Amino acid sequence: MVVLAASIVTKTGKALVSRQYVDMSRIRIEGLLAAFPKLIGSGRQHTYVETENVRYVYQPLELLHLLVVTNKSSNILEDLEILRLLAKIVPDYAQSLDEEGITKAAFDLLFAFDEVISLGYKENVTLQQVRQNTEMESHEEKLYKMIIQSKRQEAIQNMRQKAQEIDRAKMESAKAGRGMPAYAPSPSMGSRAMDLDNTPTYMSQTVPTAFSTGRPTDAAGKPAKKGMQLGKAKKANDFLDSLRAEGEVMNNVEAAPAAAGVAAPLVVPSEPVSIVVDEKLMVVLNKDGGVESMEVNGGMALQVLNEEDSRLKVSISAGQNTGFQMKTHPNIDKALYSSQSVLGLKDPQKPFPAGSPLGILKWRMQTTDESMVPLLINCWPSASGGESYVNIEYESTTDFDLQNVAIAIPLPALSASPKVNQIDGDWRYDARKSIMLWSIDIIDAGNRTGSLEFVVPNTRPETFFPVTVNFNATRTLCQVEVADVISLETGHPIKYALRTQLQTDGYEVV
Numbered sequence: 067m068v069v070l071a072a073s074i075v076t077k078t079g080k081a082l083v084s085r086q087y088v089d090m091s092r093i094r095i096e097g098l099l100a101a102f103p104k105l106i107g108s109g110r111q112h113t114y115v116e117t118e119n120v121r122y123v124y125q126p127l128e129l130l131h132l133l134v135v136t137n138k139s140s141n142i143l144e145d146l147e148i149l150r151l152l153a154k155i156v157p158d159y160a161q162s163l164d165e166e167g168i169t170k171a172a173f174d175l176l177f178a179f180d181e182v183i184s185l186g187y188k189e190n191v192t193l194q195q196v197r198q199n200t201e202m203e204s205h206e207e208k209l210y211k212m213i214i215q216s217k218r219q220e221a222i223q224n225m226r227q228k229a230q231e232i233d234r235a236k237m238e239s240a241k242a243g244r245g246m247p248a249y250a251p252s253p254s255m256g257s258r259a260m261d262l263d264n265t266p267t268y269m270s271q272t273v274p275t276a277f278s279t280g281r282p283t284d285a286a287g288k289p290a291k292k293g294m295q296l297g298k299a300k301k302a303n304d305f306l307d308s309l310r311a312e313g314e315v316m317n318n319v320e321a322a323p324a325a326a327g328v329a330a331p332l333v334v335p336s337e338p339v340s341i342v343v344d345e346k347l348m349v350v351l352n353k354d355g356g357v358e359s360m361e362v363n364g365g366m367a368l369q370v371l372n373e374e375d376s377r378l379k380v381s382i383s384a385g386q387n388t389g390f391q392m393k394t395h396p397n398i399d400k401a402l403y404s405s406q407s408v409l410g411l412k413d414p415q416k417p418f419p420a421g422s423p424l425g426i427l428k429w430r431m432q433t434t435d436e437s438m439v440p441l442l443i444n445c446w447p448s449a450s451g452g453e454s455y456v457n458i459e460y461e462s463t464t465d466f467d468l469q470n471v472a473i474a475i476p477l478p479a480l481s482a483s484p485k486v487n488q489i490d491g492d493w494r495y496d497a498r499k500s501i502m503l504w505s506i507d508i509i510d511a512g513n514r515t516g517s518l519e520f521v522v523p524n525t526r527p528e529t530f531f532p533v534t535v536n537f538n539a540t541r542t543l544c545q546v547e548v549a550d551v552i553s554l555e556t557g558h559p560i561k562y563a564l565r566t567q568l569q570t571d572g573y574e575v576v
Contacts, residue, residue, distance in 0.1 A: 068186040069145075070120065071095055071135040072152060072179050074127070074168055079103045082130070082168045085179045087186040098135060113149075114142065123149050128163045132156060144188060151182055154193050154526075157479045161500060167479065174200065193528075338375040339551050339562040342367045342423065345542040346571040349439060353531055353575055357434045362390075363571075364544050365428035366409075368418060376417030377554040379410035380426070385545030389438075390431045398426055407549075414554055429544050440464040440543065441509070443473065443535060443575050447527040454524050458533070459517040462509045466541040471506040473518075474534040478525040490516030509537075533575040539568040 073084035079100040086095055102122055105115045114123045116138060123134045123145040134149050155178045157163060160171040168175070181196045182189055191199075345364035352358050370376045384407060394403055399412045409426050411418065418424060436442070441464075446457040458475065462468060471491075477484065483495040484502060490513065491506035504518050551560045 068140060069134060069136050069148065069183050069188075070186070071098070071133075072148075072183060073099055073133045073135070074156065074175070075099050075102065075131050075133055076165065077103060077129065077131065082165060083172050083175050085176050085183075087183055099133070102131070102133060113146070121145070125149055125153050127153070127156060130163060130165075130168065148182065148188050151191075151193065152179065155179070155182070155196060157525075158193065158197070158529075161479050161497065162481055163479060337561045337563040338371050339378065339560055340369045340371070340423075341380070341548055341551075341562055341564050342369075343542060343546065343548075343564070343566040345544060345568045347440070347543070347568060348570075348572040349535075349574070350572075351439070351443060351575045353445060353533075355444075357436050357439055358576070360433050360435075360439060362429075362431040362543050364430075364542055364546075365425050366546065366548075367423040367425050368409075369423040370418050370420045373417060373420045374555075375553065375560055376420050377414070378418065378560055379408050379414075379552050379554060381406075381408050381549040381552065382427075383407065383547050383549045387429070387544055387546075389433055389435075390429045390544050392427065392429045395424070395426050410554075427546070429546070431544070437463065438543070440539075441468060441471070441535065441537065441573075443533060445475070445530060445533055445575060447530050449524050452524050454522050454527075455519065456522070456530055457517065457519050458504070459515065460506075460509075462514045464539075464543075466539055468509040468537045468539050469507070471509055471537040472535070473504040474536075475502040475504065475530055476500065476532070477502055477522060478529050480522060485521040487519040487521065489518045489520075491518075493518065493520075531576055535573040535575070536570050537573075538570070540566055542566060542568050 069087050070090065071084055071086045073095075074082045075084075076082065079102055081096065081099045084095060084099065098120065101117075102115075102124070105117065105122065106124070113125060114121055116122070119138070121136050121138050121140065121142075123136065123142070125132045132149065132153055134145055134152070136145055156168075156175065159174045159178055160167045177200050178196050181191055181199050343364070343366050345362060348359075348361045348363075350358040350360075366382075368380065370378070379402075394400055394409065397411055399410050402408050402410055440462065442461045444459050444461075448455050448457075456475070458473070460471075460473070477495075477500050479500055480495075480497070483497075486493055489504070491504060493505070494503045495501075496503060502520065506513070506516065509516075548562070548564055551562045552558070553560050
């Protein structure tokens, strides 16, 4: 069997997309395609037509025809199999099945056709494999994006530090303008400028990045107008706004007021020790039920701000964590960790490196146990009366909140938005990517379950898969919490900032 060409033509024989797999002049292929409408006539129920030299195997696509031209000695069953696969590919890549939609997606369609047919012969591929091959996932590209993301995060961190310095300077100048001394935190008070009493407060949970103390006023009750006015603050906030416009998530960063005479909100300085607990979740659910795979990768990183606080140990509390494999850094005393759940260096006289984060603990877990999955998704497409009804429901099985939940459902090429009959949350239709985006700001005890129902023109059930899920949380699946940070110099607790986050890194229903 040899496929001569795969084409999409109008009902008048005009070629919109045509890929030839044998040496053939343009005049000949245009002649073959122009002759096709005259051969099929009207009222014919067949899906193929033959001439003396070639066979046309075709399928109508609304106002167009998808056409496979082969020689007469080819296997008609294999021809029909190629045609069926190409008929799935065309609506998957074209936004609309008209002349404009096919023309816009012409090159994507040609690349997809080449994945199905090679040198005139059919390749043993599925629609999912064609998608993966044409997307051309590149490890180098992912690495480049990670580097760019790291640079952006570094720039954000630098801007936060600059904003904190500017805010502190404004607060001190505002107090000086009222005749009040500018209090600076003493070593016994840690790094929190608002802890003016002598009783130290030790933190055991995530610290907010900033809080406001309102406007300072003078004796007349009016806002103070004295003190330094730093014009750079607006530029700093403009930079943060530009990052927000690009899609960066800027949590708890308050804009510095630009108006003259208004003191900036007080920003909590960085603590002597910062600990980040980060966990990534990868899940593949089966559309017919069950879990195909689930993998959790997490870690704990420690960063010491100053060298004088670098000799320390971290006491943690952990649950049973059944199925989790825990590993410590090679320089961590494993015996101390096993017996007392304390993370400290093998040589207590040595300090932790200051100024850069160090991973001190990591964990991993793989399972197919459905009870371990934090968010179950069920998708039920059904056809009725020329329309496809899609019901999707979620169920949260965790005892903590899930935030920024986004569920993306692929759709066929549509000329209008889908009709939504019922939804818990918000939805948006992305016509360019042809997906329905279902978003829930937070899933907590009040909405552990929810559903969405929408209607589109009748299409195959597999069109609505894979369903992609994204969310984050401020707790992790591995039950690991920081109990205390102790100084080896003094034996006293050290103040620390803790950030805990759970993120999805590939969560699909296939």
